[in-house]
Amino acid sequence: MYIAPFGVEQWMNEWETGAVANLAETCVDSMTAAELLDLSGRREEILEQMMDLRLSYGDILGSDEIRELIASLYDSADRENVVVMNGGAAANFIAMFTLVSPGDEVISVYPTYQQLYSIPEAFGASVKLLRLRYEDDFQLDIGALEKLVTDRTKVICVNNSNNPTGSLMKEPLLREITRVADSVGAWLYCDEAYRFMVHDPGVKVPSAADLYEKSIVSCGLSKCFSLAGLRLGWLVAPKQFIRDVADHRDYTTISCGRLDDLLGRVAIKNREKIFARNLKIVRKCASVLEEWVRNEPRVGCVKPECGTTAFLRYDYDIASEDFCKRLFKKDGTFLLPGKCFGPEFDRFLRVGYAYEPGVLASGLKKVSGFLRELEAEET
Numbered sequence: 595m596y597i598a599p600f601g602v603e604q605w606m607n608e609w610e611t612g613a614v615a616n617l618a619e620t621c622v623d624s625m626t627a628a629e630l631l632d633l634s635g636r637r638e639e640i641l642e643q644m645m646d647l648r649l650s651y652g653d654i655l656g657s658d659e660i661r662e663l664i665a666s667l668y669d670s671a672d673r674e675n676v677v678v679m680n681g682g683a684a685a686n687f688i689a690m691f692t693l694v695s696p697g698d699e700v701i702s703v704y705p706t707y708q709q710l711y712s713i714p715e716a717f718g719a720s721v722k723l724l725r726l727r728y729e730d731d732f733q734l735d736i737g738a739l740e741k742l743v744t745d746r747t748k749v750i751c752v753n754n755s756n757n758p759t760g761s762l763m764k765e766p767l768l769r770e771i772t773r774v775a776d777s778v779g780a781w782l783y784c785d786e787a788y789r790f791m792v793h794d795p796g797v798k799v800p801s802a803a804d805l806y807e808k809s810i811v812s813c814g815l816s817k818c819f820s821l822a823g824l825r826l827g828w829l830v831a832p833k834q835f836i837r838d839v840a841d842h843r844d845y846t847t848i849s850c851g852r853l854d855d856l857l858g859r860v861a862i863k864n865r866e867k868i869f870a871r872n873l874k875i876v877r878k879c880a881s882v883l884e885e886w887v888r889n890e891p892r893v894g895c896v897k898p899e900c901g902t903t904a905f906l907r908y909d910y911d912i913a914s915e916d917f918c919k920r921l922f923k924k925d926g927t928f929l930l931p932g933k934c935f936g937p938e939f940d941r942f943l944r945v946g947y948a949y950e951p952g953v954l955a956s957g958l959k960k961v962s963g964f965l966r967e968l969e970a971e972e973t
């Protein structure tokens with residue numbers, strides 16, 4: 595079965611190792627296991643639990659406790675609405691594997707995490723892309739969505755907040771999308787990998803899972819919890835859909851690791867502390883980035899409202915892959931070319947900014963040095 599190469603992941607695999615300043619990272623500064631245990635205040639007790647843990651398959655869909663903890667992150671979910679996966683990536687894959695059959699019509703926003711349209715396409719769906727535009731602050735145009743849906747639309751895929759743009763759909767727009775989905779009986783698929791990192795503490799954004807009966811939501815511990823190494827993600831969906839997913843998951847997963855489950859429970863129980871740590875990093879770094887963009891007249895950016903990434907538009911006559919390769923070869927500064935998100939985005943760069951602000955600032959300074967080099971070549 596053909597599946598389109600995963601642009602972003604392939605670029606990361608090829609170039610990430612050896613980066614001196616990695617400005618493409620999308621997780622909020624990853625934690626060590628020791629940091630997580632210390633933050634919980636129960637280091638010794640948890641270490642003992644780990645030592646005593648029998649390394650069997652464990653509960654197939656995830657422990658009851660972790661499923662309950664995940665359900666508690668949503669207003670309208672209980673344990674049976676939740677299944678645990680090997681990261682958000684596996685959650686997205688198995689959800690599409692369960693949902694999409696050849697001939698189905700799928701609509702996906704674009705740019706976004708490529709899984710949301712390339713996996714349905716590989717399973718034989720006809721995929722319509724709904725482009726998000728810089729000029730619209732990368733917000734979904736509801737009129738354009740209304741024009742795209744038909745009675746055959748099986749699922750509408752969105753990503754809130756959006757990777758790469760950092761744009762955030764708030765409740766009124768989300769409700770409009772559910773209205774359009776409902777008008778044709780479509781599922782709403784919402785990848786919410788970054789939703790817990792809304793920068794403005796006054797802005798509350800509901801999960802799609804709490805707004806629409808036919809919604810399927812994916813999320814995980816990689817980005818907002820800084821624990822990508824646990825490989826722990828989940829789906830929240832109607833109970834029958836979770837049962838259908840379980841049938842497909844038996845063939846691919848059996849169960850997720852018991853150690854991951856145990857540490858995942860520690861993380862979710864301590865989410866307030868983790869989110870406080872991470873929001874501090876995200877807000878500080880977003881302001882470093884904003885300041886840098888302000889001082890670069892030929893670089894533009896829709897101010898990210900959530901998550902860890904921003905999509906920089908530049909006005910230089912160089913393709914985004916050449917830009918990133920030359921920058922990397924110059925001094926090891928690593929950015930992600932917009933072209934990885936599709937040919938239309940070839941004058942964009944994705945920056946991931948949620949780590950040590952000093953590292954971000956010095957990496958951006960190197961990007962400025964490279965921009966001066968490009969300017970010198972123009973004369």
Ligand SMILES: Cc1ncc(COP(=O)(O)O)c(C=O)c1O
Nearest residue numbers: 681682683707757787814816827
């Ligand atoms: C929007 C989005 N969804 C899902 C994933 C997959 O992440 P993970 O499998 O680590 O949860 C990523 C990773 O970059 C992402 O950006």
